[in-house]
Amino acid sequence: MNDLILLAILSSSLLPGLIIFTLPEQSVRLRTILNLGGAGVKLLLVAVLFLHVAQREYAELRLPLLPDMELVLRADALSLLFLTLSAFLWLLTTIYAIGYLEGSPHRSRFFGFFSLCVSATTGIALSGDMVTFVVFYEMLTISTYPLVVHRGTPAALHAGRIYLAYTLGGGVVLFFATVWLRAIAGPLDFRPGGVVSALDPTLYGSLTIIFALLILSLGVKAALVPLHIWLPNAMIAPAPVSALLHAVAVVKAGAFGIIRVIHDIYGINFSVELNLLFPLALLAAFTVIYGSIRALSQNDLKRRLAFSTVSQVSYILLGVTMATPLATIGGLVHLVHQGVMKITLFFCAGNLAETLGIHKIDEMDGVGRRMPWTMAAFTIGALGMIGLPPLAGFISKWYLGLGGLAADQPWIVLVLIGSTLLNSCYFLPVLHRIWFVQPRQNWPPSALRCGRETTWALLAPPLITAFLVVALGLLAHSFGSPLYWVELIAAREYGL
Amino acid sequence: MEPALIFDLVLLLILIGLAWLLLASTDLFRAVVLFIAFGLLLALAWVRLGAPDVALAEAAIGAGITGALLLVGLGRLGSTERCRFSRAPLTFLQRLSAPVLVGVMIPSISLILLLEVHQLAGTTPGRQGLINAFLDVSGSGHGVTAVLLNFRAWDTLLEKGVLLLALITIWSLDQARPLFHQEDISPQLMGLARLLLPLVIVVAGFVLWQGDQAPGGAFQSGALLSAGILLAILVGYSLPQRWQGLSLRLLLAIGFGVFLLIAAATLLYSGYPLQYPEHLAGSLILLIELVATASIAALLAAAVVGGHPPDDLSTPAAKAPSTSGRR
Amino acid sequence: MTELIVQQNWFVWMTLLPLGAAVATFLAPGQARWIGLTTALFLPFCALAAIAATVFSTAQPLTVGNWPTPLGIELRTDGLALVMLAVTALVGFIISCYALGYFPPRQHHLSRTHYFWPLWLFLWGGCNALFVSGDLFNLYVTLELVSLASVALIALEGGKAALAAALRYLFIGLLGSLAYLLGVGILYATYATLDITLLGEIISDSRLNHAAMSLMIAGLVLKSALFPLHFWLPQAHTMAPAPVSAVLSALVVKAAYVVLLRLWFEVFPALDTLAIGHLLGLLGCVAIIWGSLMALRQERLKLLIAYSTIAQIGYLFLVFPLARGEAMAGAWVGGVLLMMTHACGKAAMFLMAGTIHHTAGSDRISRLAGAGGPIGVQVVVFTLAAATIIGLPPSGGFFAKWLFINAALATGQWWYIAIILSGTLLAAAYIARVLGWAFLDVKRSSYPVIPWVMKWPPLALSVIALVFGLIAYAPVQIALIGAPVSVPLLVEFGP
């Protein structure tokens, strides 16, 4: 296989993005073609790559950046996990965004930065070393900002400022930590088992500090408490942005980075040896509970989902920090499952807002009758989040729990149970409202043909992802499923 | 103590005193006159230091161009500090920088220099020997000319560029305005001009011609000529209409242009810019000097006039009388 | 044919061509735009050819007139010269395109159009001559050529503030170059040579040389506007017409800095420069903080950008304390890289500010509100260029800072890291302020149409600036040709 495919995957979103910037606002058709074409091509290329990597043909591309520095793109199993997720969801979100933003201003700007953002996410997934990772990670920051503030209202700008302050602050710390690490450890290629374990023991102190700095900086995007403030604020962004970026790209980039650092820079064993993981596990557990509790009291739907994200992303970290194969499998698979479930919820929330103007939970009484399909998708997503078998969320929680027991840390199970209860507490009442409460007012009837609740562009994406939530749970053990894939990764990491 | 050394000492004392007085002087006209005197004595200093080429240039500039430039400028500016706006107080940095620079840095550097230069005196011989070794293939019999137009011709080329650039800058800033009162040109003045102008041309030619063997050359000659042009302007000669458009610009640019062309041609021919073929070196240098003299004369005179010709480009309705004069 | 192309000394042509074109535009003002644009189009190719010729090792440094070095003037084709020629050609070309729109052929100030081209071409030629010069006195002449052309271009705006800024700039330039020249005189007195290479070989650590060095550095520091000698820069760069601001911030300030790099690494390495290096570094630090804080306070876009330049210049001066021992190469390359990236990014920003001024009638930052429609692209430009200025990847600024921090770690000078990082955050802060206005959505009456040549050049520059880090390998490799430092750039140090 030609390694240039990696470059092609990157440019399949980068080039359309740059071209879209130059398009005038009126050329809707060309922009749509570029968007969908790019997303389609990317998904195709990722599929090709996926098949190759499944047969253990790893692609690697090294481009010189500076005489002693390289841009390393590598497709290993972990990167494919994230890459497939983002490529697939990008296509859906693009379709959704085209429908959602129809007729609104600044669309060239929006889709341009949207594509840049996806390119950055792709780059993060494909990064083969720490330098490359940092490059794309920071690129994600600046390309997301215009999306957060896209609406241009003072509130959006305020949220944007908070977002920039947190992420750039984190970025600076990450930058420094990486330079420091690079200076004492040499090239920082992602390698199973890590690259720093062979260093002189006198450096262990520095390594611990660097680890703390790395977690601190990556934890901003991963929305670890107390670095999560930006996330609920950023919900001011248009729904597609919240959906893809704040359910998937940005927060997952942080989580993905932490996984990379623990697995491929420090190495699980070395991390355990240095006692780096336990504090992180505590922090993650705290975040899980804290996010759920905060979600309880949110009346704004998207804010409730945001706090749910805060909580759910830390499941991933929780799994990784247990340092047992089963827990790792649970954490990694949750990376995918949570993404699919959460994007479903955001799509639905967006549909509510776009079609009926509903933003608050107490306005949702009986909305299931007006938008049955959307609400069905919402229900599946919410139940998945709670962890109802056989939905996707159950799979992750199951493995996490098993992993916690295997690691001799039964308190993890308690955390999971507590979180599940809280999940139910903040999702079930909503479902109740949707289906069983009489609507307070009459919503305007649909103007669409056959009384369809909303346009196809808005309806199809949540339906597809809701279907996936079910499928991922039911077919968890088939070839190519995230679980199957994650087992491969864990086997490699733990040398099984 | 030898008289020569006393002479130097007195000369320098006067120069420093003049500088101090003119910079401290409240009356700007006085400052300008003192500056003219300063230039005069500076020429003496150059002579004392065995640099007659520089002295020639200083004489031609100091006596002619600079004086005229400053006097004209002063006339247009007025000699008192005037400002409609409230006088902004010196910023903290300005207030700080002057004493720091003048009080600490300069004295310390001067001290080092005075101490060390004393040791230096009479040590390194300079590049006289090297230059003499190559003088006969340089196309010029005079060291300074050889350095200016051959060994370090690149500097001179760029310097000609600076001259043209300065003029373009001046033209971009303002339109030429009459330098003097139109009426009332006394016959004595006309007589003086009639006597001096041919002489200026002859002497300029002489200075240019002897630059090949002795102190002199394009710049000195050009500066002299420009002083002549100035004199002509001052007594009311004006430039014929057909000399004001492209022809004038050609005249101004030809010195730099020809020099550039020669650089380009030599670069194409030999791969080295300004490497004259040995048998052509003399002629090429002469050519450069000739056109440079013409351009310098025109450039300096135009600089004193201070602005683009009234008919130039932007203002089709040229009505002001022509001022940039040349017979 | 290839022979002919490879054997030409393109780097010399790059000086002669713009100067010749300047004369041509002076002689034929009616044709100035086309002459100027053709030259601008041609020069990037010349730069490529010059690089090709050097990389394939046919072009050697040469002396003017083929005289041996103490006598003749050496023109150099080392990496520093080549990359600066190339960056100037690239940025210059794009700015030239922009200027076509900014100085349209028919308008009230017709003469401005006509005088822009010769002046700009003079500036360009002067910069190119400066980059290739290997002779201390020739550097003086080129510096003067550059600064006089800059003065003229600033004054071209015509307003009283612009004229005052121009005149102040003239005095500053004169002051700086005279201090420099005095140093040159002292060096010549001692060694009777002005050639940088020769001087570097024979110079010794004496008090006199220290005096000369201090004078020369002081002069150049003034010209490159390092704190606290930056006071002239904001007005000069703000009052000038937009393409001129771009040129000044992107190229002219760097010209003095290039000379400084040459002096520091090639003429004075034998001198004990520890203290001066630390002084420059300290001033650089203050410049970073001060420039950023001032930028944070500005109400006008151009002023903000100008103060940002002051901060960025501060980074450039960190090279001097950081470049010692093993970290030498890293810091040097960092400086060169930052210079190149900043040239593109800052030029893009100033051009963008010019377009905003043109359309919105003022460059107050608050006028950016509702910057949709025709100037929506300019918001994109600003965002992308902002990444460069903040030092976000993949811009070259990111890697430059990487190299600086690495050098600071390797030489144990931790405090510079703190400054670099906080400078980054401050930059983000002042950029965010502008972005805040730019993305604010308010209803605006319609804007006048922007000519396309004023719309796309800034975008092109900002994209180049952004991806510069990704393509920096080749420029850095070229810059390292004949550099006074050698790889590795990244020093690893043990316990």
Place this chain on the structure above:
Amino acid sequence: MNTVSLYAGSGIILFSLGLHALLIRRHLLRKILAANIMGSGVFMVFIAMGARGESGVADPVPQAMVLTGIVVSLCFTAVAIVLAVRINKLTGCTTLAVDEESSID
């Protein structure tokens, strides 16, 4: 004490005098004069250094450089004067103290 160091030292003094005046004087013409004096000081150092060695035979290189320098400083003087005149015409000021507010818009 000899001729060379006498002139070189005077050159430095002239340079300093000019520098001082350039910094603190306000009238534009006076600044221009100051810059010229500075230049003369520098040139004097050059020529004095070139005049070392055997009596009478001066090194032509510094002379050539000074000639170039004189031309350059003359150019700057001419431009500065025109600029100053122009500023005076627009503002009625003979100093650089243009009020900051008017420069904003």
Place this chain on the structure above:
Amino acid sequence: MLLSDLITTLLLICSLPFFLAGTLGLLRFPDLYCRLHALTKADNLGLGLVVLALMIQADSWQVVIRLLLTWLLVLVAGATVAHLIARKAQQDGHQPWRR
């Protein structure tokens, strides 16, 4: 000492008083019109004597002509300038000094 040297010396010494007188006049004369005399008469005569002295030392006609030319130029310039200055002074309204 050669005769020519002797004459030169004598002439030079003779020129001295004229220069001194010129300067003294410039300083001590009461008004502009009087001071003009210093410019036109004394110094030019002093210069003339110097030129004469140097002419005696000259070894070629060329030099003699050059010297003479210089002197004549100074004379003419001095005379004209004196005239112009006097006229300007008159226009500016300077009254001649009266005892």
Place this chain on the structure above:
Amino acid sequence: MIELYISLALILLLTIAIGLVRVLRGPTATDRMLAAQLFGTTAVAILLLLGQAGGNTAIWDVALIFALLAAVAAVTFVRRKDIDTTTET
């Protein structure tokens, strides 16, 4: 002889120094200009003497140029257009 020339030049230089007083005292611009004119003449004499002393005829060229251009500054002064010429101290 050389000593004589130089000594004489020295004395002439001193007369210039003394003449400077007139430039300083004025009182009118015309007076100052007049003094400068006088310096020109004296400088020509000094140059001639120095040239004779140094045996360098190039110096006489300098003198010649001074003589040629002696009038330029004064003529500019007299004929220029100006705002205020009669500045009193």
